[in-house]
Amino acid sequence: MSAVTHEDLHDHHDHGPAKGFLRWVFTTNHKDIGTLYLTTALIMFFVGGAMSLVIRAELFQPGLQFVDPGFFNQMTTLHALIMVFGAVMPAFAGLANWMIPIMIGAPDMALPRLNNWSFWLLPFAFALLASTLFMDGGAPAAGWTLYPPLVLQGGNNLPFAIFSIHLLGISSIMAAINIIVTIFNMRAPGMTMMKLPMFVWTWLITAFLLILVMPVFAGAVTMLLTDKFFGTSFFNAAGGGDPVLYQHLFWFFGHPEVYILILPSFGVVSQIIPTFARKPLFGYSSMVYATASIGLLSFVVWAHHQYTVGMPLAGELYFTYATMLIAVPTGVKVFNWVATMWKGAMTFETPMLFAIAFVVLFTFGGFTGLMMSISPADLQYHDTYFIVAHFHYVLVPGAVFALIAATYFWLPKWTGHMYDERLGKLHFWLTAISVNVLFFPQHFSGLAGMPRRIPDYAVQFAEFNAMSSIGAFIFGFSQLIFVYVIIKAIRGGQPATDEVWEGAAEHGLEWQLPSPPPYHSWEVAPLVK
Amino acid sequence: MERTKLLLGAAALGLVGNAHAEYALNLTRGVTQLSRDIYDLHMYILWVCVAIGVIVYGLLTYSVLHHRKSKGVVPATFHENTKLEVVWTVIPFLILLAMAVPATKVMIEAYDTSASDMTVKVTGYQWKWRYTYLDDGIDFFSTLDAKSNEARQLGSKINPETVEHYLLNVDHPLVVPVNKKIRFVFTAADVIHSWWVPALGWKKDTIPGFVTEAWARIDEPGVYRGQCAELCGRDHGFMPIVVEAKSEADYQAWLATQKAQTTAKADEAVTAASKSFTLPELMAKGEAVYNANCAACHQANGEGIPGNFPAIKGSPVALGPIDEHLSIVAKGKGAMMPGFSKTLDKVDIAAVVTYQRNGFGNDKGDLLQPSQVPSEN
Ligand SMILES: [Cu+2]
Numbered sequence: 001m002s003a004v005t006h007e008d009l010h011d012h013h014d015h016g017p018a019k020g021f022l023r024w025v026f027t028t029n030h031k032d033i034g035t036l037y038l039t040t041a042l043i044m045f046f047v048g049g050a051m052s053l054v055i056r057a058e059l060f061q062p063g064l065q066f067v068d069p070g071f072f073n074q075m076t077t078l079h080a081l082i083m084v085f086g087a088v089m090p091a092f093a094g095l096a097n098w099m100i101p102i103m104i105g106a107p108d109m110a111l112p113r114l115n116n117w118s119f120w121l122l123p124f125a126f127a128l129l130a131s132t133l134f135m136d137g138g139a140p141a142a143g144w145t146l147y148p149p150l151v152l153q154g155g156n157n158l159p160f161a162i163f164s165i166h167l168l169g170i171s172s173i174m175a176a177i178n179i180i181v182t183i184f185n186m187r188a189p190g191m192t193m194m195k196l197p198m199f200v201w202t203w204l205i206t207a208f209l210l211i212l213v214m215p216v217f218a219g220a221v222t223m224l225l226t227d228k229f230f231g232t233s234f235f236n237a238a239g240g241g242d243p244v245l246y247q248h249l250f251w252f253f254g255h256p257e258v259y260i261l262i263l264p265s266f267g268v269v270s271q272i273i274p275t276f277a278r279k280p281l282f283g284y285s286s287m288v289y290a291t292a293s294i295g296l297l298s299f300v301v302w303a304h305h306q307y308t309v310g311m312p313l314a315g316e317l318y319f320t321y322a323t324m325l326i327a328v329p330t331g332v333k334v335f336n337w338v339a340t341m342w343k344g345a346m347t348f349e350t351p352m353l354f355a356i357a358f359v360v361l362f363t364f365g366g367f368t369g370l371m372m373s374i375s376p377a378d379l380q381y382h383d384t385y386f387i388v389a390h391f392h393y394v395l396v397p398g399a400v401f402a403l404i405a406a407t408y409f410w411l412p413k414w415t416g417h418m419y420d421e422r423l424g425k426l427h428f429w430l431t432a433i434s435v436n437v438l439f440f441p442q443h444f445s446g447l448a449g450m451p452r453r454i455p456d457y458a459v460q461f462a463e464f465n466a467m468s469s470i471g472a473f474i475f476g477f478s479q480l481i482f483v484y485v486i487i488k489a490i491r492g493g494q495p496a497t498d499e500v501w502e503g504a505a506e507h508g509l510e511w512q513l514p515s516p517p518p519y520h521s522w523e524v525a526p527l528v529k
Numbered sequence: 530m531e532r533t534k535l536l537l538g539a540a541a542l543g544l545v546g547n548a549h550a551e552y553a554l555n556l557t558r559g560v561t562q563l564s565r566d567i568y569d570l571h572m573y574i575l576w577v578c579v580a581i582g583v584i585v586y587g588l589l590t591y592s593v594l595h596h597r598k599s600k601g602v603v604p605a606t607f608h609e610n611t612k613l614e615v616v617w618t619v620i621p622f623l624i625l626l627a628m629a630v631p632a633t634k635v636m637i638e639a640y641d642t643s644a645s646d647m648t649v650k651v652t653g654y655q656w657k658w659r660y661t662y663l664d665d666g667i668d669f670f671s672t673l674d675a676k677s678n679e680a681r682q683l684g685s686k687i688n689p690e691t692v693e694h695y696l697l698n699v700d701h702p703l704v705v706p707v708n709k710k711i712r713f714v715f716t717a718a719d720v721i722h723s724w725w726v727p728a729l730g731w732k733k734d735t736i737p738g739f740v741t742e743a744w745a746r747i748d749e750p751g752v753y754r755g756q757c758a759e760l761c762g763r764d765h766g767f768m769p770i771v772v773e774a775k776s777e778a779d780y781q782a783w784l785a786t787q788k789a790q791t792t793a794k795a796d797e798a799v800t801a802a803s804k805s806f807t808l809p810e811l812m813a814k815g816e817a818v819y820n821a822n823c824a825a826c827h828q829a830n831g832e833g834i835p836g837n838f839p840a841i842k843g844s845p846v847a848l849g850p851i852d853e854h855l856s857i858v859a860k861g862k863g864a865m866m867p868g869f870s871k872t873l874d875k876v877d878i879a880a881v882v883t884y885q886r887n888g889f890g891n892d893k894g895d896l897l898q899p900s901q902v903p904s905e906n
Contacts, residue, residue: 062689062696064681070763070834136835143760149737150720150762155835237738243721244736278598280608308723308758309734310715310741313640317633324625331621332614338589339613343605345598356593363585367578374628376635377571379731380556383723383758448553449727451758454766456681458697459689460553 025120028112029519030097031414036119037094038407042483044086044126045400049476051079056472059465064456072455073141074133080144081161084261085168086126088395091403092264093118093175096203099410100179102510102517103197105188105526110181118174125167132157143453145254146221148235148246152228159229162221169214176207176214183207188509190528194288197508198281201288202267205295209256209263212299217253220246244309251302259298262394263291265362265402266333269355272409273337275507276352277344283336290329290336297326307378316375323373327366334363349501350424354405357397357432365393368443383453386446392439397432404431404482411489412496416516419489423481430478437471557727560753560774561745564730566635574628581624639731642744645712649703653715653722653735653757655825656764659872660703663714667787672821673767674698681767697754702771706780707747715741718867720762726755726772734759747774764825802875802899808887811896815884818877822869823885831889842889851895855882855902875899 018026024036054075058066067075097115101108109115132139140161142151151158183196183204196204224246226232233239235246266287274281281287304323307316337359346352368390372378381387404427412418441464446452450461457465496515504511509526558568596602650661657672673681677696680687689695705711715724715735725732729745732755747753755770775783806814820829826838833840841847846854858878861868869878879899886893 063685063687064683068683068763069766073760073763073765141763147721147760150760153720153762237736242739244739277596278604279606282607283609283614285609286614308732309736310739313636316636316640320632320636321629324629327625328618328621332618334585335617338585338592339610341589341592341596343602343607344592344596345602345604346593346596347598356589359589360586363582367582370578371571371574374570374574374632376567376632376639377574379639380567380571380727382732383725444554447556449557449755451725451756451766453760454756456689456696456766459695 026116028108028116030101030109030112030115031517031519031521033109033115033119034094034096034098035414037090037097037122039094040119040122041087041091041094041403042486044082044090046479048079048082048087049479051075051082053472053476055079056469058455059457060469061466062457062459062462067455069455070141071138073143073453074139076453077140077143078129078133081129081140082126083395084144084257085165086122088261088399088403089168089172090122092203092206092261093172095199095264095268095403095406095410096175096179098414099510100182100200100203101186102513102521103200103508104183104186104191105509105522105528106182106186107520107522109178110186111178114174115178118171118178121167121171125164125171128160128164128167132160135160145247145250146224147250148224148227148243151224159225162225165221166218169218172210172214176210179203179207180211188522188525188528194285195528197267198270198284198287198291199264199267202263202270202291205291206260206263209260209295209298213253213256213260216249217257220249220253223249244306247306247309248303251305252299254305255302256295256298258391258394259294261399262362263295265358265399266291268402268406268409269337269358271508272351272355272405273340273359275409275501275504276349276355277341277346278503279340279344281336282339282342283332286332287336290332293329294326297322297329301326304373304375304378307375308382320373320375324370327370327373330366334359334366347502349408350419350421350428351405351409353425353428353432354401354408357428358401358405361393361397361401361435365390365398368393381446383451384446385442385450385452388452389439389442389446392442396439397435401431407482407486409501410510411486412500413510413513413515413517415489415493416496416514417489417491417493418496418500419485419493423485423488427478427481427485430481431475434471434474434478438468438475439471441465441467441471559728559730560747560749560751561729562748563635563638563745564728566638567730570631570635573631577624577628639743642712642742644710645744646709647706648712648714649705651703651713651715651724651735653717653719653724653761653768655719655762656757656768658699658703658724658768658770659718660701665784665788667784667791669701671699671701671703671771673769674700677769678767694754696767697756697769697771699769699771702752702773704773704775704780704783705747706777707750707774708777710744710746712742712744715743721759722757722761722768723759724755724770725758726753726770728753728755729772732758747772750774750776750779798874798876802902805898805900806876806879806896808883808896811880811883812887814876815880815882816888818873818881819884819888822873823881831885831891841885842891847885847891848893851882851886851897854886855897858882858885859902875902875904878902 024032027033054067055072058072097109135156137155137157140146140151140154140157142154183200223234227234227236233241235241235243237243270281270287301319301323303311303315303319372381372387372390408419408424445461445464448461450457498514499505499511500515512526513521556568556571558565648663650663652659657670659670661668676692677698679685680689680692681696715733716739717735717737719737722735723732724735731743733741733743751774753772757765757768827833827841831840831842846857858881859868859870876899879897879902883896886895
């Protein structure tokens with residue numbers, strides 16, 4: 001594809017990173033900022049995970065053993081907010097920062113100072129959110145969807161949570177702008193749009209989704225704020241407003257948001273499978289079009305989260321049909337991944353194992369998603385553990401597996417050392433088995449009639465909840481292996497070659513740079529043929 | 530993969546031991562034509578998904594088993610096939626059409642609330658249900674039964690297994706006749722709730738300030754249980770629903786006793802409203818009214834939840850002028866404090882105001898007689 005020329009063309013002196021802690025505060029380097037994002041995400045993954053273990057401990061048996069129901073609601077709310085905004089989104093932003101410039105042959109992101117700012121807003125946003133735990137009345141407890149009027153019953157936690165969301169929104173929008181500008185302007189000669197790696201394509205579309213929906217979310221929560229503190233009645237029927245209006249605004253953001261979490265996962269898996277199948281990605285252009293159609297469709301299906309609010313019949317039917325349509329491009333993606341594996345010469349290193357598990361289990365979550373798109377059936381499924389199972393299947397063995405796969409895949413490139421393959425595989429098997437013990441039984445408890453977001457339940461749901469809780473604890477503690485493997489690889493290990501994986505050099509520019517890459521990634525743009 | 534999951538499931542079940550006899554794996558078929566149509570639709574989509582799953586997972590498994598480098602495979606180089614790609618776009622589209630047609634039929638059925646025989650208004654409260662029979666003037670609240678309520682307290686040490694219908698039992702069930710088309714209209718007094726009885730096949734959100742509707746025609750007499758399905762605050766998990774479907778004759782008999790009781794209660798209330806009560810009488814009654822209506826937010830000890838719900842203990846309202854105190858209880862205040870003039874009678878209001886002024890160590894010393902409570906509607 002290209003030749004790296006290591007000649008010393010640069011006339012400026014090659015200033016490396018600053019020393020010590022300030023390096024991380026002032027950095028404008030895409031790899032440093034990527035590392036900051038990824039580290040933050042990993043920490044928040046454990047914070048949100050600890051909250052889910054509080055939930056699963058309480059649900060292990062019927063009866064209330066550990067926490068007050070009010071605190072339980074705070075845990076479900078914060079768990080979701082932290083996992084979505086603190087773990088998965090920053091993790092993908094970290095991958096984008098690290099990999100997009102390298103994958104398109106650029107020296108850095110287009111707007112490095114903006115990049116620094118978009119990261120450094122995050123710690124302040126999370127501090128605001130976490131501070132609510134220590135307030136009178138506790139943290140927000142109305143669920144991550146923050147539906148009024150319930151959410152307005154919260155005390156001072158509400159403005160803190162909302163300002164936190166504003167900061168997160170500003171951060172995401174700036175990151176998205178940076179990614180779009182980088183992809184449009186910083187590509188190496190010959191890197192045409194239809195040659196972009198799938199990970200870059202999926203992030204480009206994700207960035208557009210972010211810019212379009214984050215302002216809607218910020219607006220909706222601001223309306224909550226004025227309803228509570230400034231006497232407006234956007235969502236208050238007594239003043240001529242409508243509580244369901246909030247739900248429409250929220251899900252106009254919320255549905256694209258779930259694709260913001262999953263499209264980059266599609267991208268990651270589309271990088272990994274061809275590498276380990278030693279075969280080009282099947283149907284590259286249909287992958288691009290499928291991603292774009294999923295992105296577009298995501299804007300016109302939001303009310304399938306609201307089939308029980310009493311929409312007019314025509315509305316129910318429209319949202320049913322539109323939602324079902326998403327199955328077509330999603331199916332295309334799955335078929336393409338299987339076709340990529342077909343007649344390849346596969347090996348099963350840890351990233352490939354996670355990627356294959358992603359295809360299997362994400363598809364499974366896709367099936368339950370299709371079931372729930374059917375509005376009359378959803379009159380039963382809605383707000384039960386069936387949906388809890390569904391969205392955890394697409395987000396945990398979906399998005400989170402993609403993130404783990406990406407980490408193993410690119411870790412040797414980032415650190416210059418191979419990770420411990422034996423521990424990686426152990427991590428995979430423990431994770432893949434426990435995730436199913438954790439979430440699979442929830443399909444049954446949901447169908448059998450267990451509503452979501454309850455701290456205690458009727459005794460006929462006891463078996464499935466006990467299984468889920470056991471799975472949750474195994475899953476949670478297995479992730480410590482992951483942290484250990486990462487730290488071990490950072491500290492040392494067998495040196496990684498430039499291409500890291502056999503034949504990977506054919507699958508992307510990142511495998512043509514040294515491992516680890518130089519501080520300014522591509523100082524001389526590679527020529528892509 | 531599926532097989533592995535089933536095996537895993539079975540293993541984990543064994544691990545937990547003594548599986549409860551009642552546990553179920555699937556949706557209930559329910560007791561209405563609509564619920565059975567929804568069940569059939571559910572099974573139909575489920576089998577379609579299983580069929581697609583078998584093909585996709587089958588191909589994937591075959592590929593993983595055979596297309597391995599360790600088997601000396603030389604990787605193929607193909608990377609597109611327009612014909613194949615068109616086929617796997619068009620076929621799923623056709624499968625979706627085959628799902629959309631029955632889905633549309635069932636949804637139309639679910640929305641047809643016309644030609645009903647009777648109407649029940651359901652109002653969601655934090656955290657109980659109110660049932661109003663619009664045709665017969667019967668009106669009552671339905672809350673979690675006392676035994677479940679005792680057992681569900683944090684650290685109660687009562688084993689839920691020993692409580693019959695733990696968390697799924699109420700003091701006053703909704704009683705309805707079989708074979709009648711019942712139209713339900715839903716609304717809420719505070720936040721959004723959702724009324725869900727799986728045996729009826731649906732749930733419907735109850736939204737403050739708005740009315741939603743749904744219907745059911747129950748085939749078999751029986752007791753059908755459900756729960757609030759929309760997060761509605763601290764005790765969301767503790768507002769069950771019980772529907773008792775009776776034969777027409779039994780239902781009419783129930784209706785007659787209810788009507789007689791309603792009249793008797795109204796007469797009693799009129800007499801009581803003109804009666805003069807002593808402080809201990811009002812305190813005793815007031816405590817019961819407080820615990821049923823106020824304690825959820827202001828707490829049984831009157832200390833409220835700082836930041837969310839103000840305390841009654843030592844509050845300027847309970848220790849201030851009695852007229853203003855009465856006005857807040859009767860008419861409500863702000864978005865969160867509902868007025869109780871429509872849900873409580875004069876005696877109840879007088880009692881609870883008196884209780885709030887003299888309980889929790891407030892010891893204000895004055896009391897409110899029912900005759901001092903202004904008439905409402
Ligand atoms: Cu409720």
